[in-house]
Amino acid sequence: MDSPTDLFGDSAPEIHAxxxxxxxxxxxxxxxxxxxxxxxxxxxxPGFPLIHHLLQPGGASRRIGGQLNTxxxxxxxxxxxxxxxxxxxxxxxxxxxxxxxxxxVMEEEDSLLEVKKRHSDASLAAEWSQDVLKVKRxxxxxxxxxxxxxxxxxxxxxxxxxxxxxxxxxxxxxxxxLEEARERLQALQEKVWRAFGEKHMAEEEKKRMRRxxxxxxxxxxxRDVGMMEEEDITEGMYDEEDNDSGEMEKESxxxxxxxxxxNFHTHKRREERQKEREGRMERGRGGGGGVHLEGMxxxxxxxxxxxxxxxxDWDGGIEDEGEEGGQKFAQALKLELGSAVARVIDRVLRxxxxxxxxxPSSPPATISFLPSDVGNDAGRERGGWMGLxxxxxxxxxxxxxxxxxxxxxxxREKQLQKMSNGSIxxxxxxxxxxxxxxxxxxxxxxxxxxxxxxxxLGPPLSAHLNPSHPNLSLHHPSLPRPPPLSHPPLLPPASxxxxxSSSFHPSSSSSSSSSSSFPAPPPPPPPPPPLPLPLxxxxxxxLFSRSLHHTQLAHLPPSRKDYLSSDPFLxxxxxPSSHPSFPPxxxxxxxxxxxxxxxxxxxxxxxxMRGDGGMRGGGGMDGGELYLTAGGxxxxxxxxxxxxxxxxxxxxxxxxxxxxxxKTYFPDVKFNRCVTSQMIKWFSNFREFxxxxxxxxxxxxxxxxxxxxGAPRLGRESQLRVGRDTELYRILNMHYxxxxxxxxxxxxxxxxxxxxxxxxxxxxxxxxxxxxWKKGIYKIVCKLDSPVPDAFRLPGCPVG
DNA sequence: CAAGGCCCTG
DNA sequence: CAGGGCCTTG
Numbered sequence: 055m056d057s058p059t060d061l062f063g064d065s066a067p068e069i070h071a072x073x074x075x076x077x078x079x080x081x082x083x084x085x086x087x088x089x090x091x092x093x094x095x096x097x098x099x100p101g102f103p104l105i106h107h108l109l110q111p112g113g114a115s116r117r118i119g120g121q122l123n124t125x126x127x128x129x130x131x132x133x134x135x136x137x138x139x140x141x142x143x144x145x146x147x148x149x150x151x152x153x154x155x156x157x158x159v160m161e162e163e164d165s166l167l168e169v170k171k172r173h174s175d176a177s178l179a180a181e182w183s184q185d186v187l188k189v190k191r192x193x194x195x196x197x198x199x200x201x202x203x204x205x206x207x208x209x210x211x212x213x214x215x216x217x218x219x220x221x222x223x224x225x226x227x228x229x230x231x232l233e234e235a236r237e238r239l240q241a242l243q244e245k246v247w248r249a250f251g252e253k254h255m256a257e258e259e260k261k262r263m264r265r266x267x268x269x270x271x272x273x274x275x276x277r278d279v280g281m282m283e284e285e286d287i288t289e290g291m292y293d294e295e296d297n298d299s300g301e302m303e304k305e306s307x308x309x310x311x312x313x314x315x316x317n318f319h320t321h322k323r324r325e326e327r328q329k330e331r332e333g334r335m336e337r338g339r340g341g342g343g344g345v346h347l348e349g350m351x352x353x354x355x356x357x358x359x360x361x362x363x364x365x366x367d368w369d370g371g372i373e374d375e376g377e378e379g380g381q382k383f384a385q386a387l388k389l390e391l392g393s394a395v396a397r398v399i400d401r402v403l404r405x406x407x408x409x410x411x412x413x414p415s416s417p418p419a420t421i422s423f424l425p426s427d428v429g430n431d432a433g434r435e436r437g438g439w440m441g442l443x444x445x446x447x448x449x450x451x452x453x454x455x456x457x458x459x460x461x462x463x464x465x466r467e468k469q470l471q472k473m474s475n476g477s478i479x480x481x482x483x484x485x486x487x488x489x490x491x492x493x494x495x496x497x498x499x500x501x502x503x504x505x506x507x508x509x510x511l512g513p514p515l516s517a518h519l520n521p522s523h524p525n526l527s528l529h530h531p532s533l534p535r536p537p538p539l540s541h542p543p544l545l546p547p548a549s550x551x552x553x554x555s556s557s558f559h560p561s562s563s564s565s566s567s568s569s570s571s572f573p574a575p576p577p578p579p580p581p582p583p584p585l586p587l588p589l590x591x592x593x594x595x596x597l598f599s600r601s602l603h604h605t606q607l608a609h610l611p612p613s614r615k616d617y618l619s620s621d622p623f624l625x626x627x628x629x630p631s632s633h634p635s636f637p638p639x640x641x642x643x644x645x646x647x648x649x650x651x652x653x654x655x656x657x658x659x660x661x662x663m664r665g666d667g668g669m670r671g672g673g674g675m676d677g678g679e680l681y682l683t684a685g686g687x688x689x690x691x692x693x694x695x696x697x698x699x700x701x702x703x704x705x706x707x708x709x710x711x712x713x714x715x716x717k718t719y720f721p722d723v724k725f726n727r728c729v730t731s732q733m734i735k736w737f738s739n740f741r742e743f744x745x746x747x748x749x750x751x752x753x754x755x756x757x758x759x760x761x762x763x764g765a766p767r768l769g770r771e772s773q774l775r776v777g778r779d780t781e782l783y784r785i786l787n788m789h790y791x792x793x794x795x796x797x798x799x800x801x802x803x804x805x806x807x808x809x810x811x812x813x814x815x816x817x818x819x820x821x822x823x824x825x826x827w828k829k830g831i832y833k834i835v836c837k838l839d840s841p842v843p844d845a846f847r848l849p850g851c852p853v854g
Numbered sequence: 855c856a857a858g859g860c861c862c863t864g
Numbered sequence: 865c866a867g868g869g870c871c872t873t874g
Contacts (some may be wrong), residue, residue, distance in 0.1 A: 212867055698865090713857085731857080732866085738859065832860085 536818060603783040681724050687849055689724035697723060700851045701733060702790040705740045707846075708839040719842055722849035743789055745813075745828065745835075748806070751782045752813030759818075774814055776806040795853040805838045 107349045681689045697720060704711065704719060711719075723729060755774055776782050778798070786806060787798055812831040821827045845852040 709857090727856095734858065735866070742860080826860095828860090 075374060076406070255296070368842050685721065687721045689722050691724045691726070691729065693723065693729060696851050697733075698736060699793075700846065701736050702740065702792075703796050703852060704842050704846055705737065705744075705790050706796075706799050707842045709737070709741055709744065709805070710836045710839055711737055711842075715842070719846045721847065735743070740790065741832075744786070744806075744809070747782060747785055748809045748813045748831075749817075749828075752817050753809055755810075755814050756817050774807065774810050776803050776810060778803070782806065797854060805835065809835050 190418070287626065474613075499623060681691075683689055700720070701716075711734075713725075713734060716730065716733050717725050720733070723733075752774075776786075783803065783806075786802075791798060809831060812834055816822050816827055816831065821830075843852070845854070
């Protein structure tokens with residue numbers, strides 16, 4: 055069995071403190087999957103060992119997965135338990151522990167177990183519910199026994215426990231210590247909350263009051279104990295990380311839970327303490343003869359997940375090994391408590407220090423990516439790496455590094471290099487390395503044109519046209535996209551190319567140090583991929599991601615308080631739609647209504663994205679297990695039609711997404727090799743379609759020009775448009791945005807135009823006789839990728 | 855060798 | 865779109 059150190063080892067450090075008491079698979083409605091499809095342990099979300107020990111005696115996460123509804127509906131009827139007993143192959147780990155510790159209690163359980171073992175593994179749901187029931191039963195029984203010990207002479211079974219008075223006392227003490235530590239932790243946490251999220255506290259306090267009022271009546275009756283336990287357990291199932299999809303669900307079957315804003319921790323702990331107190335009183339009345347089940351059970355859903363330890367080691371340890379076990383347990387307990395406290399403090403400190411870096415006064419470096427996140431909607435201007443890319447062009451040595459800004463761009467650069475290393479000579483490539491481009495950064499050279507000219511029309515392009523070498527003149531008007539004017543401080547168009555290091559991410563500045571003034575220390579390894587969180591640990595990024603998205607979109611770094619109010623402690627226990635951590639209404643406006651449904655607690659997310667508002671394509675046919683990531687997002691194996699839809703929309707922004715990019719923008723997908731390549735394949739297909747259309751229309755244009763004018767005039771490319779009124783646009787929109795719910799970004803139109811003109815030019819100049827004449831165009835188009843709007847980072851399908 | 859990309863086919 | 869083949873790249 056797991057030793058305490060195993061249980062509380064590094065395997066689950068993060069989760070412990072704020073962990074859900076159940077794994078990500080604890081979602082109702084997820085395909086029953088009786089025997090097949092049992093996810094290998096490897097797929098179990100890391101960091102849930104305790105939870106599994108505690109709540110999945112059988113040790114298989116799939117047991118719980120998807121069975122909650124059934125479970126909760128069934129395990130309300132204690133008496134049905136036997137009927138549903140079908141234990142199957144449990145490893146008996148927990149049972150044994152419990153048996154060891156609660157022999158009296160377990161007498162009945164023993165026999166039940168025997169029965170269970172004989173049963174076939176017919177129903178996983180029943181299995182799980184049975185587990186829950188047993189827990190409840192044990193608690194009930196323990197209480198009853200406490201009462202018995204009080205009133206009547208001890209029975210045989212009871213007598214056995216008489217000799218354990220000392221141990222029991224010790225346990226009592228240990229438990230007190232645990233309690234104390236718990237209290238301290240809570241106090242600490244509450245301090246944090248007070249400091250960072252007063253609003254939240256108030257809210258939560260209110261709810262708590264309400265809730266306490268509600269439950270006061272039933273709280274006493276022992277007959278409701280089962281229900282209370284049920285609630286405890288179910289709460290534990292969802293706990294923090296589950297909150298935004300789980301909250302409402304939980305409410306639906308939790309008799310007592312009331313608020314979508316609940317803070318589970320506080321509630322739970324308070325209730326637990328209260329119950330514990332009650333329990334102690336009861337035990338006190340009962341002469342202390344009762345088995346100390348209360349605490350154990352209460353530990354189940356606990357913040358610290360001590361339950362696992364208690365059950366796994368307390369029982370086994372103390373009962374089996376006596377004092378030694380108790381000592382062990384005590385030590386383990388202390389260790390864990392210590393480390394838990396340390397973790398909390400560490401988190402708080404880190405949280406505090408790091409979030410201060412996001413205040414409005416933070417250095418530009420931290421927010422230098424913001425421009426690229428500005429203007430989510432169509433026609434948004436892109437600064438970001440695009441500007442860098444342009445700026446560094448011609449300096450082959452620094453180019454790659456500079457383009458690595460933003461993580462995904464590193465991948466992109468790889469792709470670019472791949473292509474440029476190809477055998478074919480790309481006109482685009484050749485002109486880019488021409489001296490004229492070297493002498494002056496493209497951004498400076500061309501941005502005025504671009505801003506003056508209509509983005510879709512030719513002027514900027516034709517201005518550069520060399521009448522005798524049309525193919526060489528096909529610059530890409532959108533490539534040297536100037537930084538948005540709305541962000542002069544960040545990307546002063548004039549100065550940016552000259553001193554990029556002054557306004558860009560440290561990593562980029564240092565990487566471009568070869569040509570600039572900054573000696574700069576070795577750049578931080580990989581730039582924080584999509585999020586401007588250079589100072590945040592990855593896990594923190596995960597935790598903050600949602601709130602960051604919204605804050606980024608809001609352009610305004612939130613006040614620290616706001617920021618902190620979305621700290622991980624609270625993040626996953628609050629109602630998404632109104633919590634600052636969730637996209638505010640404006641952003642939700644960009645999102646699929648169905649996403650808003652998700653945000654309101656629906657469990658639909660688990661069934662795949664509901665894309666495009668209309669659910670055309672019947673989304674949600676996903677299939678596959680659900681997993682809860684460290685970021686609190688449910689992932690699923692396999693891709694749904696909605697994922698496809700989202701991917702298509704993403705194509706408007708990125709034609710060559712790296713697998714990392716895909717992972718960032720599909721947080722609800724559990725990526726494995728298969729899924730990744732499938733999605734890459736999608737984009738490959740998208741590109742194919744795109745290029746085919748481009749070629750088709752280019753050829754048609756050439757034909758038309760030939761027939762109409764006799765010979766295509768030079769510079770005619772400039773007249774090639776992909777306006778929203780064109781057939782080509784219609785076709786593209788139809789393909790990538792079938793439902794037309796999403797507004798095709800202007801940027802995509804520009805890219806299409808570039809591609810179209812490239813094709814046109816290549817065809818007209820006869821380059822298409824070269825077997826790989828398209829490669830050059832691919833390479834050009836590849837460079838026109840732009841960042842994907844942040845709305846795509848959210849699970850679900852953006853609209854707008 | 856794996857990952858990606860393109861091409862072709864169904 | 866998915867599969868398979870082929871190629872390039874690291």
